[in-house]
Amino acid sequence: MPSLVSGEIQAKDAAESLSLNPIFSASGVKGKRVTALTKECDMSHLIESIIADKPDMDSSFSVLDxxxxxxxxxxxxxxxxxxxxxxxxxxxxxxxxxxxxxxxxxxxxxxxxxxxxxxxxxxxxxxxxxxxxxxxxxxxxxxxxxxxxxxxxxxxxxxxxxxxxxxxxxxxxxxxxxxxxxxxxxxxxxxxxxxxxxxxxxxxxxxxxxxxxxxxxxxxxxxxxxxxxxxxxxxxxxxxxxxxxxxxxxxxxxxxxxxxxxxxxxxxxxxxxxxxxxxxxxxxxxxxxxxxxxxxxxETAFTLVSRVIGKRVRGELREYWINDGVYGSISNIIYDHATIRCAPLRQKNLTCVDAKTYPTTVFGPTCDCIDIVLKDYQLPELQVNDWLVFPNMGAYTISSGTNFNGFTSAVKHVYLACSEQS
Missing domain, CATH: 3.20.20.10 (Alanine racemase)
Known part of the structure; x- marks a missing residue:
């Protein structure tokens, strides 16, 4: 995965092609690892590498492009x-x-x-x-x-x-x-x-x-x-x-x-x-x-990634619990009237490879019944410890999360990437 670190340029050609100079040395960015996203190394590859590097990660995370x-x-x-x-x-x-x-x-x-x-x-x-x-x-x-x-x-x-x-x-x-x-x-x-x-x-x-x-x-x-x-x-x-x-x-x-x-x-x-x-x-x-x-x-600059922590099957209905929700980084449902979407991260070691989809409810981790992320949403079969990827999750997300119910459910880590733009 080509990465760039301020003061320690790796993947030099990628750095030049992305014209990173004005941002790369900015306060808040300088010294942090920025992953260059290309057709060969896209957002999914980056997310997979983050998870592989921290297999015991118990919180959701975001990627800022x-x-x-x-x-x-x-x-x-x-x-x-x-x-x-x-x-x-x-x-x-x-x-x-x-x-x-x-x-x-x-x-x-x-x-x-x-x-x-x-x-x-x-x-x-x-x-x-x-x-x-x-x-x-x-x-x-x-x-x-x-x-x-x-x-x-x-x-x-x-x-x-x-x-x-x-x-x-x-x-x-x-x-x-x-x-x-x-x-x-x-x-x-x-x-x-x-x-x-x-x-x-x-x-x-x-x-x-x-x-x-x-x-x-x-x-x-x-x-x-x-x-x-x-x-x-x-x-x-x-x-x-x-x-x-x-x-x-x-x-x-x-x-x-x-x-x-x-x-x-x-x-x-x-x-x-x-x-x-x-x-x-x-x-x-x-x-x-x-x-x-x-x-x-x-809105479109951030991608949220959340882990499946629970599952229930009722006939054709699939119900999953994830480690983020409307009291955390997905608070935009409540405070910003957001309509969100997601897709499973398909990794070699994940089980969600069935092409068939099921009517699905996705719950957040708290005990509040309003903590529902998605309802009547079509997803393939998932298992505990699979990951869901939510695009366009930058507006009124981490800014309005809480620790309700004792869950520190909002994003703790934001990883930096830089995609090639037209």
Whole structure:
């Protein structure tokens, strides 16, 4: 299995062909083994080698494909050449991912002190962080002030009071509500100023001597209609104009939020964003446009691997227990409305070689009856100690796992790989 270790290059030709340089020396990646994936040595071969190296492994694990991350960044730059990505750390706080994204030019959306600490621990400048949580504790605002995180969001007069008291140098983005009807997670339920609240919020910041430097919104996550971006940008423009009418300092930042996916919807979103910015901000000199993509960079970059720890047969029905579940790395079923899929890892020493499939239920390890990973899913016959492979498991997985029931069921190990991209 060709591997690459920073400072100790193995499989030199693979390294050159994958153009690993910007990521390879990044904080969070440097010094770690990165396996080059090729047609001859694919993801299955890597997983097999990991299992063979640690046959007694009793926890699930993930593989992060840095090649996918690089390709996604290239695609973002192509589709959104004037929009700076601020990766939403909440989606997946893996340090190798964050370090790689930083090396590729991303900045970061942090929602808590802990997320800020993760980013800063990698040597990333606080100037590359937006504290994108409209409601922050006073202690966390004080922390942001001490480390130099000077850009944050707000949507209430009470937040202005806290910022004025504990971090008056912080510049604010006024978060407005603009939801897409198709979004599975409509963030406007919790955040975002209503149109009639905007004047008071602008005046409150002006009276407190806190600079409002721009506007942010988030149309929602998971199936959000990219067409909503046009309306949200138009709404943001009205806030810019209102601030100017009030004689406030000229706004310069437009934060178009997240909700982006790497599918065909990205093309639609890019088209809508470009057209709306041209229509509503075409004459706004010096405008800085940022976004907060999360799942876009993570969902397809991670593969989860989990072991079968139990089995039951009831007629044609096959029931299996695995060592991860909805309280662990597969929490995206609960918190992100994810539809997942899996396939057995076919190894020479595994028994799942029968072409016949059976209606199957896959349970997580806890004793809670909602800990069901898959139901009425077709799988071949499996045995205890076989492994299941779950692709596209990077978004809201390890970030929302728990230790419920005494099971440390979330991923403990993330292995790095780099595939060849077209």
């Amino acid at each position: 840095l090649g996918v991350v690089m390709e996604l960044m290239d695609k973002w730059v192509t589709k959104f050449p004037t929009v700076q990505p601020f990766y939403a750390v909440k989606c997946n706080p893996d340090i190798s991912l964050i370090g790689a994204l930083a090396a590729l030019g991303s900045s970061f959306d942090c929602a808590s002190k802990a997320e800020i600490q993760i980013v800063l621990s990698l040597g990333i400048s606080p100037d590359r962080i937006v504290y994108a949580n409209p409601c922050k504790s006073e202690s966390d605002i004080k922390y942001a002030a001490t480390v130099g995180v000077n850009l944050a969001t707000y949507d209430s007069v009470y937040e202005v009071d806290k910022v004025q008291k504990w971090h008056p140098k912080c510049e604010l983005l006024l978060r407005i509500k603009y939801d897409s009807e198709g979004a599975l997670a409509s963030l406007g339920v919790k955040y975002g100023a209503l149109p009639e609240e905007v004047p008071e919020l602008l005046k409150a910041a002006e009276a407190a001597g806190v600079n409002v430097t721009g506007v942010s919104f988030h149309i929602g996550s998971g199936g959000a209609d990219p067409l909503a971006l046009s309306g949200a940008i138009e709404a943001a423009k009205s806030v810019f104009e209102m601030a100017s009418h009030f004689g406030m300092s000229r706004m310069s930042i437009l934060d178009i939020g997240g909700g982006f996916t790497c599918g065909p919807e990205l093309d639609v979103a890019a088209t809508k964003v470009k057209a709306a910015i041209l229509a509503h901000f075409g004459d706004h000199q010096g405008l800085v446009v940022i976004a907060e993509p999360g799942r876009y960079f993570t």
